[in-house]
Amino acid sequence: MSGPLRPRGPLSAAVLGLVTAGPPGAGRLLAPPGPFDDPWGEDHQLALFLCYELHDRGLPGVHPGWEWEPELLTLRRALERPFLAAVRAAAEPVPPLPEALERLLLEPAGGTGPSHHLLAVGDRTQAREYLVHRSLYHLKEADPQLWLLPRIHGPAQAVLLAITFDEYGAGRPERAHALLFARMMAAFGLDPAYRHYLDLVPASSLAVVNLMTLFGLHRALRGAAVGQFAAIEITSSPGAARLAAALDRLGGGPDGTLFYREHVEADAVHEQLVRRGVIAELVSAEPETAQDVAFGIAAAEVVDGRFAEHLLGCWRSGRSSLRSPLPDLPDLPDPATLPGPAAARD
Ligand SMILES: [Fe+2]
Numbered sequence: 469m470s471g472p473l474r475p476r477g478p479l480s481a482a483v484l485g486l487v488t489a490g491p492p493g494a495g496r497l498l499a500p501p502g503p504f505d506d507p508w509g510e511d512h513q514l515a516l517f518l519c520y521e522l523h524d525r526g527l528p529g530v531h532p533g534w535e536w537e538p539e540l541l542t543l544r545r546a547l548e549r550p551f552l553a554a555v556r557a558a559a560e561p562v563p564p565l566p567e568a569l570e571r572l573l574l575e576p577a578g579g580t581g582p583s584h585h586l587l588a589v590g591d592r593t594q595a596r597e598y599l600v601h602r603s604l605y606h607l608k609e610a611d612p613q614l615w616l617l618p619r620i621h622g623p624a625q626a627v628l629l630a631i632t633f634d635e636y637g638a639g640r641p642e643r644a645h646a647l648l649f650a651r652m653m654a655a656f657g658l659d660p661a662y663r664h665y666l667d668l669v670p671a672s673s674l675a676v677v678n679l680m681t682l683f684g685l686h687r688a689l690r691g692a693a694v695g696q697f698a699a700i701e702i703t704s705s706p707g708a709a710r711l712a713a714a715l716d717r718l719g720g721g722p723d724g725t726l727f728y729r730e731h732v733e734a735d736a737v738h739e740q741l742v743r744r745g746v747i748a749e750l751v752s753a754e755p756e757t758a759q760d761v762a763f764g765i766a767a768a769e770v771v772d773g774r775f776a777e778h779l780l781g782c783w784r785s786g787r788s789s790l791r792s793p794l795p796d797l798p799d800l801p802d803p804a805t806l807p808g809p810a811a812a813r814d
């Protein structure tokens with residue numbers, strides 16, 4: 469599944485064609501790709517994801533100088549604008565911040581999201597698919613939020629740093645959430661290498677990660693970045709409890725449930741910190757960000773809602789939620805071979 473990156477249409481082909489042809493500055497001109505009229509589509513989301521990876525882990529065989537090459541940044545901007553416009557349109561009407569926060573705190577009775585499905589009727593194949601979708605973010609958990617750190621200041625910055633410190637294991641690298649997720653993938657016979665399953669992951673999952681990076685990379689969107697992060701932290705704990713129970717029922721064992729068990733407690737604390745420490749302090753220092761924070765919360769609901777709809781639509785009709793199904797047999801490795809002392813495991 470890993471291997472050469474494969475385009476999904478003219479936009480992602482244009483990005484790949486440009487950056488894989490050699491180092492920047494060789495005078496190549498990008499034929500104007502397009503159209504940009506399907507921002508939720510496979511091609512558009514992959515093209516944006518590839519642009520963002522140049523700011524993040526880089527792409528195999530691609531010169532790192534492409535990160536700041538104006539020609540590529542122009543294309544990235546052409547991809548970002550219609551995506552952000554589509555998210556804004558779908559997020560309307562954005563409620564005032566207090567109302568947006570209140571809504572987040574209410575767990576709807578009789579919820580129907582993917583964690584409810586996995587807990588009630590999910591099978592092992594669906595659990596493995598869920599981990600593959602989520603791997604694009606959780607294997608780099610909190611990296612997109614770190615873009616935000618130097619863009620806010622004072623108490624809000626200090627508390628955001630405290631939360632993200634936990635995400636990286638709070639001084640214990642073996643407890644970094646990305647590593648716990650990798651152990652969980654291995655326990656389910658999945659390859660935990662970063663981006664290994666990119667080719668299988670559909671646009672609705674890419675959009676969740678792309679939105680985090682989009683918000684994180686733009687200072688003008690720092691309020692929205694806080695809002696999306698808050699939505700994740702505030703809603704995580706009960707969902708994590710359901711996922712831990714679901715994966716336990718499906719044979720996950722200690723390694724196969726540790727990531728979600730960790731989040732039941734960690735995010736119950738982070739929920740308080742993000743509301744009272746990050747949001748309240750940011751809005752008090754910079755009141756003009758309040759409506760952007762509310763927009764970030766609404767935007768998170770939009771992308772998460774699309775992702776959930778995709779998963780449940782596929783699963784309820786007996787289809788794979790990935791672009792092609794996973795091989796039946798577990799392919800990789802024994803969790804014991806992953807880095808981190810065994811003593812770190814529950
Ligand atoms: Fe986490």
Ligand SMILES: [Fe+2]
Pocket residue numbers: 635701734735738
């Ligand atoms: Fe957290």
